[in-house]
Amino acid sequence: MHEMGIALQIVEIATASLPADLGNARVAKLNLKIGKLAAVVPESLRFCFEVAVKDTPLAGAKLAIEEMPVLAKCKDCNAQWTIDEPIFICKTCQSGSLEILSGRELDIESIEVVEEVKNDSG
Amino acid sequence: MIPGDPSKNKRYYHHKDFDKPHHSHSTNSPADVSIQKSGTREIKVIRRVLDVNDKMAEENRELFAEKGIFVLNLMSSPGSGKTTTLEKTLAQIMPEIKSAVIVGDICTTHDADRLAKTGAPVVQINTDEFGGDCHLVAHVIEKAARSLDLDDIDFLVIENVGNLVCPAEFDIGEDSRVVVLSVTEGEDKPVKYPLMFRECEAALLNKIDLLPYLDFDKEKAVTYIHQVHPLMPVFEISSKTEEGFGPWIEWLKNKIREKV
Numbered sequence: 001m002h003e004m005g006i007a008l009q010i011v012e013i014a015t016a017s018l019p020a021d022l023g024n025a026r027v028a029k030l031n032l033k034i035g036k037l038a039a040v041v042p043e044s045l046r047f048c049f050e051v052a053v054k055d056t057p058l059a060g061a062k063l064a065i066e067e068m069p070v071l072a073k074c075k076d077c078n079a080q081w082t083i084d085e086p087i088f089i090c091k092t093c094q095s096g097s098l099e100i101l102s103g104r105e106l107d108i109e110s111i112e113v114v115e116e117v118k119n120d121s122g
Numbered sequence: 123m124i125p126g127d128p129s130k131n132k133r134y135y136h137h138k139d140f141d142k143p144h145h146s147h148s149t150n151s152p153a154d155v156s157i158q159k160s161g162t163r164e165i166k167v168i169r170r171v172l173d174v175n176d177k178m179a180e181e182n183r184e185l186f187a188e189k190g191i192f193v194l195n196l197m198s199s200p201g202s203g204k205t206t207t208l209e210k211t212l213a214q215i216m217p218e219i220k221s222a223v224i225v226g227d228i229c230t231t232h233d234a235d236r237l238a239k240t241g242a243p244v245v246q247i248n249t250d251e252f253g254g255d256c257h258l259v260a261h262v263i264e265k266a267a268r269s270l271d272l273d274d275i276d277f278l279v280i281e282n283v284g285n286l287v288c289p290a291e292f293d294i295g296e297d298s299r300v301v302v303l304s305v306t307e308g309e310d311k312p313v314k315y316p317l318m319f320r321e322c323e324a325a326l327l328n329k330i331d332l333l334p335y336l337d338f339d340k341e342k343a344v345t346y347i348h349q350v351h352p353l354m355p356v357f358e359i360s361s362k363t364e365e366g367f368g369p370w371i372e373w374l375k376n377k378i379r380e381k382v
Contacts, residue, residue, distance in 0.1 A: 002256055002288045009171050017167045025163070032171075037317050039291040086316035087349045096352020106172060106291075111165040 006040060006106070007048035011056055014111055018057055022113065027061040029112040035068040035105035042067065061111075070103030175292055178260035182267065182295025189272040192381040193280065194374070195294060197318065198302035199311070200284030203328045205233045206361040207302060208281055212240040214371050219378055220274060224266045225281040226258040233281065243270055249283060257288035260295055276382045286315040290322075298377055304328040305336055309343040312350045319350040324357065326370060331360035 014030055030049075034040055042065045049063045070083040074090040075097040083103070089096050170176065186193050198204050205225075212221055222243045225233045234246035245266040249255035263280065270278070280296065282289040301322040303311055306329055312319040319325065325347055333340065344356050355373060359366040 002291070005255065006171055009174065013169055013171065013173070014167065017165060017169075019165075028162070037320070039287045039317055086313040088316075088320065089349065089352055096348070106170060108167045108169050108171060110167055113163045113165060115161045115163070 003040060003044040004048045004052065007045060007052040010049065010108060011052045011058055013108055015057055017108075017111060018113075022057060024116040025113045026116060027058045027111055028114040029062045029064055030058065031064045031066070031109040031112070033066045033068055033105040033107045033109055035103040036070050037100070037103040038106045040106060066109075068102045068105045071101040073099045073101050075099055172292070175260045178264060179293035179295040182260055182264050183297075185264075185267070185272070186278070186295060186297070189275070190382050191272060191275050191278050192378040193278045193296040193298075194377075195280050195282055195289075195296035195299045196302065197282045197286070197289045197299060197322065198284060198304075199286045199307060202284070202302045202304040202307065203361045204281050204284065204302050205236055207326060207328060207359070208237060208279060209240055210361050210364055210367065211371065211374070212237070212242055212279075214367065215277065215375065215378075216240065216242060219277045219375070219382075221277040221279065222270050222275045223279050223281065224258075224263060224270075226262075226283045228256070228283060237281075243275075245269055256283055256285045257292050258282050258294055259292050263294045277378050286311065286318045290315075290318040290320075297381060298323045300324045300326060302326045302328050303343065303347075305330060305333055305338040305340065305343075309339050310346055312343070312346040316350045319347060319354070322351070322354070324355040324373065325351075327356055327358045328361055330358050331363050331365060 010030070010032065014027070018027070034042060034045075046063050046065070053059050053061055071080065072083050072088065073080045074093060074095050076095040077090060077093040079090055079092040080101070081091060088098055090098065196204055196208065208223065212223070215221060222245075223234075223237050223240075224245045224247060225237060226247045226249065227233055228249050230248070231246045234244045238244045247258060247262055247266055249258075258280065267278070280294065286301075299322040301318055301324075303325055305327065308314070312325075327340070327343065330340075340358070347354055347356055357366060357370040357373065359370055
């Protein structure tokens with residue numbers, strides 16, 4: 001529901017991370033990690049991103065989303081497993097004391113910039 | 123906007139009135155640039171998208187700690203009884219503990235009007251008059267909190283926008299989060315919205331006075347809550363009759379005492 005706000009935030013962070021002078025380069029791709037526990041719907045975010053990049057240095061950039069599984073570790077018996085259904089109880093020792101190792105990500109990893117090939121450049 | 127007669131202890135803000143903190147917080151400089159392959163450069167960023175909000179939330183937390191205020195973020199789906207629960211909770215707590223309220227809604231000042239009657243200072247935040255933000259964010263809380271006399275408050279409760287999804291994602295600088303689930307909703311809300319129930323410290327199972335008239339399976343609801351968040355305290359209450367309020371008020375008072 002708040003994907004547009006997230007998309008605008010992504011564009012802002014990404015724009016600030018770009019070199020001041022891109023020269024002939026254009027932003028081709030933005031790599032994003034989203035945990036499955038994060039309250040973000042990738043499809044909605046992609047849609048909003050397309051709108052949010054208009055008239056910015058990221059115009060036309062593709063949004064690549066890597067979905068991160070919910071990985072838990074039991075604090076009592078150290079068992080590690082991927083949570084596929086909303087049950088946060090250790091399958092080995094039934095403990096409810098867990099550490100969530102991944103699954104809450106909402107991180108910009110990197111931006112890929114492509115140099116436009118121009119014969120008269122230089 | 124509903125025209126009304128806002129009482130003296132209530133302030134009204136619209137979301138757009140708040141300056142966005144982006145400029146003062148854009149601390150990131152151009153990141154490392156590496157040549158990935160001919161013609162393509164990969165610029166490493168590695169930043170949380172909600173970085174700006176998280177930093178602002180941390181600043182709020184420091185401000186509240188400095189002022190010795192315990193901050194509760196109360197969340198639920200629309201219509202679960204957050205406002206009534208707050209009205210009754212404040213009535214029981216306020217003779218002892220100096221309290222204030224920040225209330226978030228997409229529009230109207232209805233909740234603020236109701237809460238102002240408790241005698242607590244109330245700040246209403248409207249995220250938009252027509253379909254605005256579905257949650258409160260840290261910089262909005264900062265502005266709203268600054269309009270309260272923070273030296274004269276020990277307990278600040280923030281009633282978030284009714285929504286079980288988005289508010290769970292946004293840190294606003296609170297000490298504790300509590301979720302309200304009412305028995306007129308499905309028992310399986312906890313497993314449908316696991317992040318909310320993971321992120322909260324306690325749950326209020328509200329409207330239990332209606333249980334005789336409903337097919338709601340209370341045991342099942344509590345089982346689902348504990349699947350998602352084992353050992354989470356669940357307080358069974360009726361905000362209408364105040365049944366079950368004793369343990370909830372006691373829990374809350376202990377939390378406030380721990381901090382203040």
